[in-house]
Amino acid sequence: MANDKQISDLSLIDQKRINIRKIKNNIFYSILLLSILFSILVLCILLYQIFSEGIKWIDWDFITSMPSRSPEKAGILSALVGSIWTIGLTALIALPVGVGTAIYLEEYANKKGIFYKLLTINIANLAGVPSIVYGMLGLAVFVRFMNLERSILSGALTLSILILPTIIVSSQEALKSVPLSLKEGSFALGMTKWRTIAGVTLPFAIPGILTGSILAISRAMGEAAPLIMVGAAGYIAFLPSGPLDSFTVLPIQIFNWTSRPQAEFQNVAAAGIMVLMVLLLSANAAAIILRNKYQKKID
Structure with a gap:
C-alpha cells in the first residue's frame, strides 16, 4: 500500500510538472505569436502609408x-x-x-x-x-x-x-x-x-x-x-x-x-x-x- 501511495504521489508530481511545462509553452508561444503579429501590423501600417502617399505620384x-x-x-x-x-x-x-x-x-x-x-x-x-x-x-x-x-x-x-x-x-x-x-x-x-x-x-x-x-x-x-x-x-x-x-x-x-x-x-x-x-x-x-x-x- 505504501508503494502504491508513493507511485501515486510521483505520478501527481509528474503531472504537475507536465502541466507547468504546458503553461510555460503556451505563454512562450503566445509571446512569439504576438511579436510576429505586431511586426506584421507595423509593416502593414508602413506599406499603407507609403502606398497611400506615393501612388498618386507614380506615372511614366x-x-x-x-x-x-x-x-x-x-x-x-x-x-x-x-x-x-x-x-x-x-x-x-x-x-x-x-x-x-x-x-x-x-x-x-x-x-x-x-x-x-x-x-x-x-x-x-x-x-x-x-x-x-x-x-x-x-x-x-x-x-x-x-x-x-x-x-x-x-x-x-x-x-x-x-x-x-x-x-x-x-x-x-x-x-x-x-x-x-x-x-x-x-x-x-x-x-x-x-x-x-x-x-x-x-x-x-x-x-x-x-x-x-x-x-x-x-x-x-x-x-x-x-x-x-x-x-x-x-x-x-x-x-x-x-x-x-x-x-x-x-x-x-x-x-x-x-x-x-x-x-x-x-x-x-x-x-x-x-x-x-x-x-x-x-x-x-x-x-x-x-x-x-x-x-x-x-x-
Missing part, C-alpha cells in the same frame, strides 16, 4: 524624368539606372568570387589546418560588421588607393565585399547538403574531382546557393551608408554610361527627398520607395524562378 513621367528642385517635376530615372548598374556589377563580381571561395573551402581546403579555421571564423565574423565600415574600406581602397574615383565600379566593389560573407556561408551550407553518395558515384564512373564538382555537386547545390544570393543581393540593393562613403551623389542630372561614371542609387535619392523641407517631397520619396520595392521584388522573383527551375531538374 516620374519614371523617365531626372531629379528636380520642384517636386512636381522630380523623377527617378538617374537613380533607377544607377541602381541597375551598381547591382548588376555587384552580382557579376560577388557571385563568382563567393561561390568559388565556398567551393575551395568545402572541396579543396584542408579542413584540419589552421588556415581553414582562421578563414572560416573571419568570414563568419565579417557577416556581422556594420555596413558603414565597408564604406570606409571602399573609400580608402577603391576610391583613393586604386584611383577609381567616386564611380559606379567603386560602389559595386564595396557592395561586393559587403555581401561576400553571406554568399560564401550560404554556398558552403548548400555544398554540404549534397549527398556523399552522389559524389562517390561520380568518382566510381571515373570522373575527375573538378568534373564531379561541375557536373554533380554544383547543380545539386544551386537552389541553396541562389537562396543565399537572393538575400545578399537584396541587402545590397537597399544599402545607402557604404555608397555615401564612396561618393554616390544625392543629385545626378544625367544617366551613367559606364562603370567609371558618377552615380546615385534609389536609397540615396529617397533619403535626399525625405530630407527636403517641402511636404510634397515626402510623397515623392514614398513613390521612390515603391519603385525600389518593385525593383527588389523583380530581382527576387527572377532568382526564385531560376532556383525553382534547377530544383525541378534535381527532383
